[in-house]
Amino acid sequence: MKRIIYISVFIILAILSACENKQDVSMSIIPLPVSLEIHNSGFGINDQTGIEVSGEELSGIKNYLADEIKILIGISIPDQDYSSVIQLEIDADLPDSLGNEGYILEVDAKGAKLQARSEEGIFYAVQTLLQAINEEGIVPGMSVADYPRFEWRGFMLDVSRHFFPKDYILKVIDYLALHKMNTLHMHLTDDQGWRLEIRKYPKLTETGAWRVDREDKHWNAREKQKPGEKATYGGFYTQDDIREIVAYARSRYITIVPEIEMPGHTTAALAAYPEYSCTGGPFTVLPGGVWPITDIYCAGKDETFSFLEDILSEVIELFPSEYIHIGGDEANKMEWERCPDCQNRIKAEGLADEHELQSYFITRIEKFLNSKGRQLIGWDEILEGGLAPNAAVMSWRGTEGGIAAARAGHPVVMSPTSHCYFDYYQGKPELEPLAIGGYLPLEKVYSFNPVPDELNEKEEKYIRGVQANLWTEYVSTPEHADYMAFPRLAALAEIAWIPDNRKDFNDFASRLRSHLLLLDKKGINYAKSFANVNLETDFNTEKKEFLVQLSNTLDYGEIRYTLDGSDPAVVSPVFREPFTIGETSMVKAATFVDGKAYSGIASEKVWIHKATGAQVQYINEYSEKYTAGGDDALTNSLRGSVNLGDGRWQGYNSSDMEVVIDLGLETEINKVITGCLQTAGSWVFFPEVVSAFISDDGKTYKAIGTAKNTISLKDPERKIQDFTIQTKAVKARYVKVLAVNVGVCPEWHSGAGEPAWLFVDEIIVE
Numbered sequence: 001m002k003r004i005i006y007i008s009v010f011i012i013l014a015i016l017s018a019c020e021n022k023q024d025v026s027m028s029i030i031p032l033p034v035s036l037e038i039h040n041s042g043f044g045i046n047d048q049t050g051i052e053v054s055g056e057e058l059s060g061i062k063n064y065l066a067d068e069i070k071i072l073i074g075i076s077i078p079d080q081d082y083s084s085v086i087q088l089e090i091d092a093d094l095p096d097s098l099g100n101e102g103y104i105l106e107v108d109a110k111g112a113k114l115q116a117r118s119e120e121g122i123f124y125a126v127q128t129l130l131q132a133i134n135e136e137g138i139v140p141g142m143s144v145a146d147y148p149r150f151e152w153r154g155f156m157l158d159v160s161r162h163f164f165p166k167d168y169i170l171k172v173i174d175y176l177a178l179h180k181m182n183t184l185h186m187h188l189t190d191d192q193g194w195r196l197e198i199r200k201y202p203k204l205t206e207t208g209a210w211r212v213d214r215e216d217k218h219w220n221a222r223e224k225q226k227p228g229e230k231a232t233y234g235g236f237y238t239q240d241d242i243r244e245i246v247a248y249a250r251s252r253y254i255t256i257v258p259e260i261e262m263p264g265h266t267t268a269a270l271a272a273y274p275e276y277s278c279t280g281g282p283f284t285v286l287p288g289g290v291w292p293i294t295d296i297y298c299a300g301k302d303e304t305f306s307f308l309e310d311i312l313s314e315v316i317e318l319f320p321s322e323y324i325h326i327g328g329d330e331a332n333k334m335e336w337e338r339c340p341d342c343q344n345r346i347k348a349e350g351l352a353d354e355h356e357l358q359s360y361f362i363t364r365i366e367k368f369l370n371s372k373g374r375q376l377i378g379w380d381e382i383l384e385g386g387l388a389p390n391a392a393v394m395s396w397r398g399t400e401g402g403i404a405a406a407r408a409g410h411p412v413v414m415s416p417t418s419h420c421y422f423d424y425y426q427g428k429p430e431l432e433p434l435a436i437g438g439y440l441p442l443e444k445v446y447s448f449n450p451v452p453d454e455l456n457e458k459e460e461k462y463i464r465g466v467q468a469n470l471w472t473e474y475v476s477t478p479e480h481a482d483y484m485a486f487p488r489l490a491a492l493a494e495i496a497w498i499p500d501n502r503k504d505f506n507d508f509a510s511r512l513r514s515h516l517l518l519l520d521k522k523g524i525n526y527a528k529s530f531a532n533v534n535l536e537t538d539f540n541t542e543k544k545e546f547l548v549q550l551s552n553t554l555d556y557g558e559i560r561y562t563l564d565g566s567d568p569a570v571v572s573p574v575f576r577e578p579f580t581i582g583e584t585s586m587v588k589a590a591t592f593v594d595g596k597a598y599s600g601i602a603s604e605k606v607w608i609h610k611a612t613g614a615q616v617q618y619i620n621e622y623s624e625k626y627t628a629g630g631d632d633a634l635t636n637s638l639r640g641s642v643n644l645g646d647g648r649w650q651g652y653n654s655s656d657m658e659v660v661i662d663l664g665l666e667t668e669i670n671k672v673i674t675g676c677l678q679t680a681g682s683w684v685f686f687p688e689v690v691s692a693f694i695s696d697d698g699k700t701y702k703a704i705g706t707a708k709n710t711i712s713l714k715d716p717e718r719k720i721q722d723f724t725i726q727t728k729a730v731k732a733r734y735v736k737v738l739a740v741n742v743g744v745c746p747e748w749h750s751g752a753g754e755p756a757w758l759f760v761d762e763i764i765v766e
């Protein structure tokens with residue numbers, strides 16, 4: 001009897017632990033299925049597991065599944081004599097609600113059944129199945145019914161600023177498939193390179209695909225090609241390469257959307273065929289950034305349109321996508337203003353100005369594309385001067401362009417810089433490779449809802465999807481592109497797939513932790529910025545204690561820290577709960593996994609001073625754009641860095657900063673230091689002067705000194721300056737600080753006359 005009890009307890013424990021295991025694995029599925037139920041009875045994939053398909057059309061997916069199983073767990077699927085089975089079945093009678101890309105997946109002890117109305121659906125069911133298999137080949141029992149939120153789930157790779165070889169493009173296609181993405185937008189042409197072979201115009205690649213090699217210089221400090229210098233850096237895709245890419249993408253149910261930029265961002269094309277510019281050139285392919293770029297296609301000459309139509313004809317032949325992207329962004333109209341041909345066109349067509357000329361340009365191209373059965377999509381600038389009748393809009397300068405287009409009944413893909421620009425930093429710049437700027441951490445990508453609140457139900461339908469853009473000015477290798485794309489792309493894939501009300505960052509984070517194993521398996525060089533340590537502080541006003549909180553975005557590994565300036569090591573204390581700091585200290589922290597440093601070392605000086613944690617009363621409000629987290633920012637003991645977007649700087653747009661700090665008790669004061677930032681290129685200037693005043697009652701104030709700015713506003717460097725007011729020891733409870741904004745950008749500045757920013761962080765009282 002005893003023995004039977006023991007055996008049954010053992011069996012129950014074994015089942016329970018197997019279930020637990022199963023739960024864990026299924027929880028790593030990204031994107032999360034719309035409906036997912038885990039039950040007990042799963043099955044193990046082994047060399048007696050077969051794959052059956054309902055028709056010949058599924059044989060490609062069958063082979064794909066078998067190949068992936070082999071890669072994941074090393075098992076070869078037999079053709080016959082199997083005891084468990086994975087069944088793939090297209091069934092047109094499944095509910096309409098699944099749509100064209102939805103599927104049903106049932107896993108029980110006998111095997112798995114994958115059903116959909118289409119091949120796409122089966123392919124996505126396969127992705128879910130593959131992500132649910134654990135190291136031992138066990139698939140948990142589950143019932144899944146799933147379908148995407150959006151029809152356009154996109155990723156753009158800029159292959160112009162840096163060329164990426166065909167093999168990498170094929171890899172990217174696989175990455176997208178893994179996350180049920182369905183669109184790869186290739187930015188094929190720009191000022192720095194033309195990447196697509198066009199038979200009729202061979203110079204586009206002979207000349208346009210190559211530039212002088214200035215890769216050792218900063219992107220914005222690269223001299224143009226000099227006479228006699230050879231252009232050796234670049235590359236392009238032959239038409240055969242493209243056919244291979246397109247076919248490979250088709251086998252993964254991914255549409256390649258080609259982008260041929262016009263009328264601006266065209267220096268590489270004009271270097272090859274200067275006759276299609278307004279001036280006739282000559283031009284050279286740019287090795288780096290130049291701004292503004294005024295040389296664009298001439299809108300006055302009919303030959304320009306024949307040239308572009310010839311190119312687009314070959315593009316259409318190569319790419320079967322419904323949409324052809326024609327760029328349309330950032331076209332500087334300076335040459336159009338003085339080009340007789342363009343001015344004649346404006347007159348002849350009765351156009352109001354150069355914006356309408358751009359609209360004429362795009363509409364003419366749209367007519368051509370429509371005549372070939374294709375649709376035009378462009379960046380949101382194509383709204384300026386009037387949107388072409390059937391055009392779709394890719395909204396990048398915020399969501400406003402997308403909103404306007406949706407209201408006008410045009411299809412929209414949302415891709416705002418704020419949430420979708422994967423060329424932006426994903427962690428603190430000090431711990432990241434050089435990037436273009438910006439700040440877009442994983443959790444911000446995840447927070448994006450591509451359907452703006454402003455739209456009503458009818459307008460909402462025009463939001464066809466969402467896309468991440470990886471511009472590559474600062475990204476020159478596949479490894480670096482992987483790094484910028486992942487794991488942010490996993491977050492984007494999820495917001496593109498699941499309903500907004502199913503999103504939960506903590507749940508995503510916990511799935512991502514195990515999903516990383518799959519990314520490792522695929523050899524994806526994802527960024528580990530999510531493990532960098534963030535430091536937050538809190539002042540306990542009752543206990544007068546300054547508390548430090550350390551965390552990382554994914555709650556990954558263990559955080560170790562030091563307070564003495566040394567680098568954290570595996571013997572440093574582990575952070576378990578917020579700790580107090582009594583004096584100014586350097587906090588250094590890093591995440592450790594399996595006893596090894598996993599993240600970069602975050603370091604932060606905490607300034608403990610007499611106003612630490614003191615209440616601040618605002619006489620002038622700070623800008624909603626730069627709040628630095630709110631009212632405690634100026635006395636939280638943490639200081640802003642030279643990166644204006646670090647979330648520490650409180651911004652005042654054209655107004656002064658005027659605040660009163662309540663020290664709580666009468667306190668001896670010797671010094672009042674106000675930290676300010678200047679980064680003139682971003683319209684942020686030092687204050688003209690900072691003054692401090694003291695008071696006992698918070699009503700009558702006495703001046704204690706001023707500190708004038710001594711640094712030129714023209715200084716191009718990003719600088720932090722302490723405006724220090726020194727006084728003989730005085731006693732007071734209240735300190736008022738006034739920092740006077742320069743008001744407007746100076747005359748010589750590109751923003752002359754526009755509101756200037758004043759950025760302040762930390763008012764230190766000593």
Ligand code: TNX
Pocket residue numbers: 329330379396421423436471472473
């Ligand atoms: C703006 S987004 C651009 C690109 C740059 C990108 C850098 C868009 C349509 N135009 O040419 O690469 O910013 O973030």
